[in-house]
Amino acid sequence: MDDLRIIELIQSGKDHEAFKALYAHLPKVEHLVRQNSGRGGDAKDIFQDALIIFHRRVRTEGFALTSGIGTFLFAVCRNLWREELRRRNKALTTWDLEDEADEPADLTALLAREGEYSRAEQALKSLGDKCLDVLTRFYVKHEPLSAIAKALGFAGEGAAKTRKYKCLEEARKRYRKLVPVTVAIPGQARNDKNN
């Protein structure tokens, strides 16, 4: 499947089909990780993070494809794995500076923002499935509150609205308690927050 078709799929909400096609790039990442102190499961995890980052990038207003999707995903995975190895007090053994030539210019900023969003995701998941379901229906699926109330058994639209904000409020409290985790190089991580 060509890159443009994959972008079309994501933009039209057909994430499953798009992600399935994008997993064709996983073996290259598995090779990288296995060559650098990792296992197949590690590769799968960082590749999933890369997919999510790419997914958000595509949904961002003004998105333009400046490199191949495979190149982008590999560059993100390489950075994520390098960061993970740093956490484990190890280093990439097959790291090649020339590899960085194909990295997107805004990758560092992108990964810094993802650190915050990852923290938010963690806080939201800690609330439980019901809250996440309410918020997903509202913010991602854009379902009206009346439909959410009906689907989840709330007394009415008002109850659904209150539940939504209470979930969000609690998520915010937990989000702020979490220690910031960034995947970018220290010192550069937060400079691009407002980009």
Next chain:
Amino acid sequence: MRDELHLMELVDRYLDGSMNAEERAVFEARAKSSGDLRELIEDQRALREGVARAHARAAATKAYRSYRFGKPGPWIGGAVVVAVIGITAAVLMLKHEAPTNEAQGDAPMESFEELLGEANDALHPLVINVDTRRDTTVLSPGGIVLDIPRGCFTDSLGRPINGPVQVTLKEALTAIDITAGLSTDGDTLLETGGMFHIDARKDGRAVRIDPSKPITAMVPAQRNQQGMMLYRGEELPDGRIDWRDPQPLKKSLVPVDITTLNFYPPGYEQQLAELGQDERKAFRDSLYWSFANLIRSASQWETMDSGRG
């Protein structure tokens, strides 16, 4: 609605871009002079992205399974056949005990290695090469009886698979096995009576179960626990298993008092009735079991004599 909640609603409208120019200008002026509001906007922006991220992660997890187990190949392009079943019970199940709880049906698609997570290393698998041309019954070390009907495995197009299929069963029916690394998730607490997991492959590729020929698993239970249900295990991104879709158990084997059963040969009770000796079942049983061996031997002789004739 409380002020904070109203403010969060305003932030949502701001982030959605649904404010008109005047509202937006007023809101931005307010944000400019309020650090708390600016912080709220940034937090809410991150949380909204967090929601989208969680949703995308779930889609990516599903897509990974499709990618890994749905690839077309020279043999079969099937999806993995896996069933992970937990049964709630007040006590852990023991083997050799009746009644049995029968689990039956179509299997969800999951990755064998992933679904069991850490427990995968701790639990010893039972690997069976099943001849798909015959019915197969397997008794596991833990006491699970798997009934695998002939021709129950198909490829992704529903075509029957011929030749041997490797079926792997992992079971966690004892406290030691259950705590070996099987962790669960969910809003409510479950008491588990045990779990098992089946994976079936042909030449290393996962296969499907024909819905019309389900595999039946009979799981030993110590006693008939009220409220015991059958759950399907769903792997979460962090590797834990969430138990979902509770279904009532089928109990095909129900213990009964053996003295209430009737094993008499045809005409036995009728003959006793004619002799006026049919009043007490204990007597009928005693008489029958005292002479059953002779009756059976006599029948055999009769049969042999008939054969010679």
